[in-house]
Amino acid sequence: MVKFNKNNFKLYDTITCGQIFRFILENNSYIIILEDRIIKITEDDKYFYVYSSNENNLKEVVESYFGLNIDYDSINKTLLSNDITLKNMIDNCIGFKIINSPKLETIISYMISANNNVRNIQNSVNLMSKYCGKKIVFENKEYYLFPTLEKLKKLSIENLRSFKLGFRAENIYNFIQRITLTDINNINNMNTKEALDYLMSFKGIGLKIASCILLFGYHRFDVFPIDTWVKKYMSDTYGLKDTKKIEEFTKEKYKEYSGLVIQYMFHSKRNKEK
DNA sequence: CGCCAGGTGCGAA
DNA sequence: TTCGCACCTGGC
Numbered sequence: 001m002v003k004f005n006k007n008n009f010k011l012y013d014t015i016t017c018g019q020i021f022r023f024i025l026e027n028n029s030y031i032i033i034l035e036d037r038i039i040k041i042t043e044d045d046k047y048f049y050v051y052s053s054n055e056n057n058l059k060e061v062v063e064s065y066f067g068l069n070i071d072y073d074s075i076n077k078t079l080l081s082n083d084i085t086l087k088n089m090i091d092n093c094i095g096f097k098i099i100n101s102p103k104l105e106t107i108i109s110y111m112i113s114a115n116n117n118v119r120n121i122q123n124s125v126n127l128m129s130k131y132c133g134k135k136i137v138f139e140n141k142e143y144y145l146f147p148t149l150e151k152l153k154k155l156s157i158e159n160l161r162s163f164k165l166g167f168r169a170e171n172i173y174n175f176i177q178r179i180t181l182t183d184i185n186n187i188n189n190m191n192t193k194e195a196l197d198y199l200m201s202f203k204g205i206g207l208k209i210a211s212c213i214l215l216f217g218y219h220r221f222d223v224f225p226i227d228t229w230v231k232k233y234m235s236d237t238y239g240l241k242d243t244k245k246i247e248e249f250t251k252e253k254y255k256e257y258s259g260l261v262i263q264y265m266f267h268s269k270r271n272k273e274k
Numbered sequence: 275c276g277c278c279a280g281g282t283g284c285g286a287a
Numbered sequence: 288t289t290c291g292c293a294c295c296t297g298g299c
Contacts, residue, residue, distance in 0.1 A: 018280065110280090117279035120296060166295025171282090206282045227280040266280080 002059045003047045004068065010095035011041065011048060014066070017267050019099045019216050021109050021122050022146070033145060034065060035102040038138040053138040067100050067219060075257055083253055086261070093264040099216055103184050105146040106217030110209045111172050112165060120164065127163040152176045171204025178202070192222055215259040224250045224258040233265040
């Protein structure tokens with residue numbers, strides 16, 4: 001078990017806001033299927049407590065996953081000094097963090113997200129994991145890790161269709177066949193434009209999905225996944241409707257933290273609508 | 275039933 | 288370059 005100070009970390013929002021597809025809420029605890037292990041998080045007034053099916057490097061894994069070492073207060077200050085109209089939104093989002101997810105899982109999950117809803121996305125990822133992911137028993141319950149690339153490469157298109165991927169099955173099949181682990185890691189060595197272009201060279205990955213992959217899988221804060229929620233926010237707040245205009249505005253104003261601001265917008269817009 | 279969901283890739287203008 | 292539309296699937 002490892003524990004860490006809560007400070008102002010909004011764990012619930014961070015887990016449930018849509019950036020994580022494989023989590024389970026149980027009576028006062030959160031279960032997340034994270035790369036090679038299951039983690040369970042509980043809390044009291046002061047601390048979060050993390051239990052896991054695999055305690056190796058647990059502290060480092062959790063720190064990296066939640067980006068606990070990132071100084072959001074200082075980033076927020078920088079953002080506010082550029083655009084005071086963000087004040088309300090940032091106040092709303094204090095303690096909200098961008099997740100740093102396993103890369104392959106992030107890529108596949110967001111490929112599935114195209115013109116799809118969250119429930120279907122989760123369903124597909126779970127079906128895939130159950131079919132060829134490693135089974136882990138944790139606290140007497142069974143979970144399935146997201147499959148390794150090696151396992152995924154053995155799947156046929158028919159297999160993939162059985163995961164209810166619909167028209168995305170063929171794109172995902174082609175991606176799996178073409179990609180290697182080296183390629184996936186090599187994206188780290190590219191600048192943001194190169195990385196986006198590389199990801200978008202795969203059919204089924206457009207700008208929005210490529211941006212999500214870089215934001216949640218590579219922790220690049222300088223991309224801006226403009227989706228329906230962000231469009232609503234930008235339209236309501238600044239009267240900007242066109243995606244291109246939103247992109248220019250965001251890039252100009254928020255620069256290397258565009259992705260974080262976009263995520264704040266997504267988060268606050270989505271919360272209000274609920 | 276018909277419509278929509280955290281988009282994308284086509285062909286047509 | 289931009290624009291409009293079809294697209295698997297499951298839930299309402």
